[in-house]
Amino acid sequence: MSDLSYPKSKTNKVNRLGERGKYDCKTVHEIIASSPVLHVSFNSSPEDFPVILPMIGKLGSFENPSADLSEPLDLYLHGYVSSRIMNLARASSRESSSLKVCVCATKVDGLVLSLTPNSHSMNYRSSVVFGTASLVTELDEKLYAMRLITNGVLTGRYEGTRIPPDGAEMSSTQILRVSIESASAKVRAGEPGDYDKDLKQEELLDRVWTGVIPMYTTYGDPQPSHYNRVKEVPEYITNYVKETGDAEREYALTAIAKGDDETA
Amino acid sequence: MSDLSYPKSKTNKVNRLGERGKYDCKTVHEIIASSPVLHVSFNSSPEDFPVILPMIGKLGSFENPSADLSEPLDLYLHGYVSSRIMNLARASSRESSSLKVCVCATKVDGLVLSLTPNSHSMNYRSSVVFGTASLVTELDEKLYAMRLITNGVLTGRYEGTRIPPDGAEMSSTQILRVSIESASAKVRAGEPGDYDKDLKQEELLDRVWTGVIPMYTTYGDPQPSHYNRVKEVPEYITNYVKETGDAEREYALTAIAKGDDETA
Numbered sequence: 458m459s460d461l462s463y464p465k466s467k468t469n470k471v472n473r474l475g476e477r478g479k480y481d482c483k484t485v486h487e488i489i490a491s492s493p494v495l496h497v498s499f500n501s502s503p504e505d506f507p508v509i510l511p512m513i514g515k516l517g518s519f520e521n522p523s524a525d526l527s528e529p530l531d532l533y534l535h536g537y538v539s540s541r542i543m544n545l546a547r548a549s550s551r552e553s554s555s556l557k558v559c560v561c562a563t564k565v566d567g568l569v570l571s572l573t574p575n576s577h578s579m580n581y582r583s584s585v586v587f588g589t590a591s592l593v594t595e596l597d598e599k600l601y602a603m604r605l606i607t608n609g610v611l612t613g614r615y616e617g618t619r620i621p622p623d624g625a626e627m628s629s630t631q632i633l634r635v636s637i638e639s640a641s642a643k644v645r646a647g648e649p650g651d652y653d654k655d656l657k658q659e660e661l662l663d664r665v666w667t668g669v670i671p672m673y674t675t676y677g678d679p680q681p682s683h684y685n686r687v688k689e690v691p692e693y694i695t696n697y698v699k700e701t702g703d704a705e706r707e708y709a710l711t712a713i714a715k716g717d718d719e720t721a
Numbered sequence: 722m723s724d725l726s727y728p729k730s731k732t733n734k735v736n737r738l739g740e741r742g743k744y745d746c747k748t749v750h751e752i753i754a755s756s757p758v759l760h761v762s763f764n765s766s767p768e769d770f771p772v773i774l775p776m777i778g779k780l781g782s783f784e785n786p787s788a789d790l791s792e793p794l795d796l797y798l799h800g801y802v803s804s805r806i807m808n809l810a811r812a813s814s815r816e817s818s819s820l821k822v823c824v825c826a827t828k829v830d831g832l833v834l835s836l837t838p839n840s841h842s843m844n845y846r847s848s849v850v851f852g853t854a855s856l857v858t859e860l861d862e863k864l865y866a867m868r869l870i871t872n873g874v875l876t877g878r879y880e881g882t883r884i885p886p887d888g889a890e891m892s893s894t895q896i897l898r899v900s901i902e903s904a905s906a907k908v909r910a911g912e913p914g915d916y917d918k919d920l921k922q923e924e925l926l927d928r929v930w931t932g933v934i935p936m937y938t939t940y941g942d943p944q945p946s947h948y949n950r951v952k953e954v955p956e957y958i959t960n961y962v963k964e965t966g967d968a969e970r971e972y973a974l975t976a977i978a979k980g981d982d983e984t985a
Contacts, residue, residue, distance in 0.1 A: 511847045513843070540736065557770045583775045607841060618836060619925050620838060649946050663951070667946040676832075677934065687931075
């Protein structure tokens with residue numbers, strides 16, 4: 458099942474530096490799954506500016522809950538019942554139309570410093586997903602999504618809290634399900650890429666430091682709230698903090714050793 | 722000059738949890754200035770999905786280069802001459818129309834863990850800017866923007882490289898200038914906010930760990946390229962890595978002590 462890919466189309470094709478484009482579900486989905494925040498774009502009206510909201514969201518399949526990241530999945534976004542995007546999704550559904558959204562996740566893995574300003578770059582991973590957003594109305598699916606999202610933010614957290622959410626909590630929470638129609642990822646890894654014309658200049662090579670500054674998200678020590686009574690931080694939290702932090706750092710460092718496909 | 726704010730309007734008003742909304746130039750601009758990557762949304766046609774691109778961009782004023790972040794500024798975005806957004810901007814300009822964009826920057830400062838799944842949150846800072854994008858055609862302004870962007874990524878880097886960029890480099894690089902029409906920021910800081918109904922449950926308080934896991938970007942040790950000859954990493958780079966990393970960590974930790982305005 459690891460070979461499933463999104464078909465290339467006008468919508469999702471990576472034009473610039475196409476060698477960096479990735480279309481397989483696993484790559485596209487992993488970047489989204491490991492991003493704490495997603496950027497969601499929609500149009501409130503054709504005359505207005507497009508709008509971007511930062512939202513929390515996770516990939517899953519209510520129909521096929523054991524599906525992994527290499528399989529077809531929906532994207533569940535968490536929000537408030539009266540927020541603008543939820544109102545738009547509600548209105549679209551009443552008009553039997555669909556709310557088109559674009560969702561993007563980006564992770565910056567390093568600053569790539571080359572000999573000339575214009576050859577500078579970053580190591581990064583980004584995924585862009587295009588789809589239609591609908592309100593989730595069935596309680597079972599909403600609860601599925603709440604668990605998915607809570608455990609997506611911190612593995613094991615849902616079961617570590619007071620569950621299930623009560624009726625008032627679930628009616629003030631809204632979940633959007635994005636049916637993904639198209640998607641792609643773009644990944645840059647490796648060293649700086651300088652042009653031959655600059656690599657031949659001895660004076661330049663002797664003067665300008667080139668290389669990569671790795672960047673990664675660090676999780677600090679958990680800080681208890683003033684009303685916390687649980688003296689020891691639970692193991693599922695310390696494990697998550699350690700494993701996720703280690704994986705982020707590891708990725709940023711190993712990305713530098715990977716080859717890049719093109720200059721800059 | 723520190724009191725300048727973007728006027729509240731239908732476009733930029735923070736509706737949900739309005740107390741978290743900020744409109745002053747300084748807050749809005751600082752979040753953008755400290756974000757390594759920006760998410761830029763635009764429409765390629767009214768029928769298509771909105772599109773989000775991750776781009777590198779920095780705030781500045783070509784007319785008033787000494788302006789600081791509390792003053793009115795333009796947003797300069799860096800891209801490739803043949804990319805889709807640049808082609809759209811070029812086409813808009815030929816038709817004497819303007820390309821409407823939304824640009825969003827988000828920094829996640831911590832995972833906020835409360836007693837119930839639905840009260841979970843994140844500490845974060847996000848800025849959303851609405852404006853019209855035009856291609857920069859004058860070489861002086863393009864060079865101004867290249868310096869702004871390069872030094873925005875790493876203070877002092879422009880002067881540390883081979884400058885100025887040559888003609889071929891500048892013709893393959895395109896700069897978009899976004900004239901900001903409206904903008905706002907949203908900031909969540911502080912501890913978890915649980916509801917009284919849950920804070921009264923002794924069993925829950927005894928069982929569920931609550932608090933914040935700080936998150937921040939760490940800059941690792943600079944890794945030289947295989948063709949680097951400069952043995953010692955220049956001081957402007959080590960200073961930047963140290964100062965920026967320290968500031969990120971400091972913000973995430975002090976954000977926890979700040980009060981939040983509302984539950985969740």
